[in-house]
Amino acid sequence: MAQPLLSVRDLVVEFPTRRGTLRAIDKVSFDIQEGEVLGMVGESGAGKSITGAAIIGLIEPPGRIAGGEIRLRGERIDNLRPEALRRIRGRRIGMVFQDPLTSLNPLYTVAQQLIETIRTHIDLSEREARARAVALLDRVGIPAAARRIDDYPHHFSGGMRQRVVIALALAAEPELVIADEPTTALDVSVQAQIIDVLKEICAERGAAVMLITHDMGVIAETADRVAVLYAGRLAEIGPVRDVITAAEHPYTRGLMGSIPTLTQTADRLVQIPGSMPRLNAIPQGCAFNPRCPEVFGRCRVERPDPIDRGSRRQVACWLYDTAKAEEAGNV
Amino acid sequence: MSDVLLKVEGLTRYFDVSKPWLNRVIEREDRQFLTATADVNFEIRRGETFALVGESGSGKSTIAKMIVGLLEPSAGRITFDDQEMNFASGAAMRTLRRRFQMIFQDPYASLNPRWHVGDIIAEPIRTFGLASGNAISREVGRLLDTVGLSASDAGKFPHEFSGGQRQRIAIARALSSRPEFIVCDEPTSALDVSVQAQILNLMRDLQDEFGLTYLLISHDLSVVRHMSNRIGVLYLGRLVEVADGKTLFTHPRHPYSRMLLDAVPDLTLSGRRRRQVEGEIPNPINPPPGCAFHPRCPHAFDRCRQEIPQPVDADGSLAACFAVEEGRI
Numbered sequence: 118m119a120q121p122l123l124s125v126r127d128l129v130v131e132f133p134t135r136r137g138t139l140r141a142i143d144k145v146s147f148d149i150q151e152g153e154v155l156g157m158v159g160e161s162g163a164g165k166s167i168t169g170a171a172i173i174g175l176i177e178p179p180g181r182i183a184g185g186e187i188r189l190r191g192e193r194i195d196n197l198r199p200e201a202l203r204r205i206r207g208r209r210i211g212m213v214f215q216d217p218l219t220s221l222n223p224l225y226t227v228a229q230q231l232i233e234t235i236r237t238h239i240d241l242s243e244r245e246a247r248a249r250a251v252a253l254l255d256r257v258g259i260p261a262a263a264r265r266i267d268d269y270p271h272h273f274s275g276g277m278r279q280r281v282v283i284a285l286a287l288a289a290e291p292e293l294v295i296a297d298e299p300t301t302a303l304d305v306s307v308q309a310q311i312i313d314v315l316k317e318i319c320a321e322r323g324a325a326v327m328l329i330t331h332d333m334g335v336i337a338e339t340a341d342r343v344a345v346l347y348a349g350r351l352a353e354i355g356p357v358r359d360v361i362t363a364a365e366h367p368y369t370r371g372l373m374g375s376i377p378t379l380t381q382t383a384d385r386l387v388q389i390p391g392s393m394p395r396l397n398a399i400p401q402g403c404a405f406n407p408r409c410p411e412v413f414g415r416c417r418v419e420r421p422d423p424i425d426r427g428s429r430r431q432v433a434c435w436l437y438d439t440a441k442a443e444e445a446g447n448v
Numbered sequence: 449m450s451d452v453l454l455k456v457e458g459l460t461r462y463f464d465v466s467k468p469w470l471n472r473v474i475e476r477e478d479r480q481f482l483t484a485t486a487d488v489n490f491e492i493r494r495g496e497t498f499a500l501v502g503e504s505g506s507g508k509s510t511i512a513k514m515i516v517g518l519l520e521p522s523a524g525r526i527t528f529d530d531q532e533m534n535f536a537s538g539a540a541m542r543t544l545r546r547r548f549q550m551i552f553q554d555p556y557a558s559l560n561p562r563w564h565v566g567d568i569i570a571e572p573i574r575t576f577g578l579a580s581g582n583a584i585s586r587e588v589g590r591l592l593d594t595v596g597l598s599a600s601d602a603g604k605f606p607h608e609f610s611g612g613q614r615q616r617i618a619i620a621r622a623l624s625s626r627p628e629f630i631v632c633d634e635p636t637s638a639l640d641v642s643v644q645a646q647i648l649n650l651m652r653d654l655q656d657e658f659g660l661t662y663l664l665i666s667h668d669l670s671v672v673r674h675m676s677n678r679i680g681v682l683y684l685g686r687l688v689e690v691a692d693g694k695t696l697f698t699h700p701r702h703p704y705s706r707m708l709l710d711a712v713p714d715l716t717l718s719g720r721r722r723r724q725v726e727g728e729i730p731n732p733i734n735p736p737p738g739c740a741f742h743p744r745c746p747h748a749f750d751r752c753r754q755e756i757p758q759p760v761d762a763d764g765s766l767a768a769c770f771a772v773e774e775g776r777i
Contacts, residue, residue: 160640160641160642160643161640274728275728276728277728304503304504304667304728304729305503305667305669305708305711305712306503306707306708306711306728306729307728308711308713309710309711309713312713331640331641332713333641333715334670334712334713334714334715335713337713337714337715338713338714361715371642372641372642374645375641375642375644375645376641376645376670376715377645377648377670377671377673377674377675378670378673378715379669379670379673379697379709379712380697384652385649385652386645386648386649386674387645388642388645388646388649389642389645389646390646392610392611392612392613392640392642392643393640
């Protein structure tokens with residue numbers, strides 16, 4: 118297979134605290150191919166956003182990347198100096214954050230912010246940059262873009278602001294867009310519009326997307342592949358259809374069953390007992406073992422590594438460790 | 449005893465959002481009012497779950513607050529078990545209040561962080577004089593047990609619990625006055641899906657056990673589908689459609705209900721291509737004239753821009769839409 122656009126290997130992110138070091142991300146590995154949409158799901162505290170922040174080098178100190186590698190087209194970016202990283206951020210990796218009110222500067226017009234971003238990364242004159250900004254706004258579906266570009270962020274509604282943020286993220290034609298809960302602050306009817314815009318534009322420009330969300334519905338409609346995180350570890354990764362219709366990790370199965378759908382009329386939802394462990398109390402072995410309905414001896418002692426299940430699918434669960442199970446059976 | 453537990457008629461609430469007097473004089477502006485809810489009518493039957501859905505700003509929470517008496521209506525009547533709520537009389541409200549309770553969205557904000565869990569749960573018991581002495585702590589223990597926590601948790605503080613456990617505490621507190629009716633305002637939207645499933649299951653179990661009636665407020669259509677018998681869809685402060693759950697989800701009548709259902713991301717991967725949704729919810733200070741939905745409606749015609757449609761019966765659902773009324777859709 119071709120060299121992946123982004124490759125994350127054994128990423129470890131740690132936060133030192135007075136009561137010891139917390140491991141927010143523990144040996145997470147995944148790839149994103151060119152033009153691919155990778156969904157990243159998990160519950161709060163699973164490490165979705167921190168993974169995104171680690172890739173673009175925005176982990177707040179004292180948090181730090183304590184191990185592993187992040188490569189963009191084969192070139193390491195996790196150990197770059199802040200200067201070099203800044204040239205990648207925005208130019209080669211764009212970002213869309215959850216809350217469009219905090220990611221736009223309220224004191225500058227949309228035009229000023231877009232033109233500044235464009236000119237920082239691309240050698241264009243003020244006038245050319247402005248023309249490009251108008252075209253971008255028009256493309257993300259802002260009506261009368263040429264006039265509205267001189268408005269301030271507060272003149273726009275929530276959905277329109279998120280469109281501006283998407284335009285900003287795409288201003289320098291990045292190869293990868295990291296979208297962290299881009300629609301969580303929006304109403305459903307607007308959420309659908311924003312997802313469509315994000316998906317279309319990235320497809321049209323060949324940009325890959327890492328879509329971070331807790332909403333499985335959004336993933337199902339948007340992503341090509343999905344990675345499921347649990348307590349800072351990768352539980353399962355694979356093509357969206359496989360993971361949603363035939364989840365293999367017991368956690369993913371529970372998660373899928375616990376989501377009410379519009380068509381089902383089951384009386385009770387599948388329920389995973391308990392809640393995700395806190396980072397300072399991650400159990401030994403598999404992090405999911407105290408809540409797992411299929412737990413057995415080995416899960417409590419040894420941590421499972423992702424096991425290859427074919428068709429670009431990996432599951433970190435001892436249930437699927439056939440080779441070793443046979444070995445154990447022979448003994 | 450009538451079948452209807454709660455009846456809401458012509459419920460309307462304005463908020464005064466005018467600028468200060470001096471600004472109004474200098475800038476020659478009139479007073480401005482925001483209509484949070486306008487002329488809302490519905491009934492909730494005993495033992496059922498009635499849901500109100502709508503996007504932000506549609507007036508869901510305003511209605512909930514008026515029903516539990518936290519906010520006085522500008523116009524309209526609320527009748528609880530054949531007794532009209534009298535906001536002017538403290539004593540009358542007090543006797544009614546024991547019979548309904550509310551569960552709020554954010555369990556991090558709705559529990560007093562300085563109080564022991566036991567005291568939080570015992571407060572309604574004490575206030576309404578439902579028990580005294582040791583019976584109170586026995587009752588608190590029993591309630592904690594009912595919601596899946598242990599009696600020994602009474603001595604802890606809220607910060608020692610996770611979000612889902614806190615919502616269980618909030619539910620135990622709501623149950624402590626032995627209510628018949630509970631208003632649940634987005635009870636799970638601050639929780640993760642696996643915890644949401646636990647809380648929704650618990651709410652169902654409690655409904656079966658105590659014969660509770662719920663008013664569920666949510667923006668999440670799949671939660672509403674899972675929990676409710678009947679559903680009211682709100683748009684900009686007005687009820688646009690009321691129907692039972694199955695009817696609404698299989699045959700939505702009002703164009704807004706259709707649009708809302710179309711917008712929900714599809715988890716079943718049916719490959720259903722949804723229609724592009726147009727526009728956003730308008731500003732409630734200056735709502736469009738006529739039917740508030742007409743600027744976004746694919747079926748709008750002249751009448752929609754001038755008159756406000758009233759709910760009409762259409763195959764078992766009530767829809768406030770001229771296009772439905774005239775049989776055009």
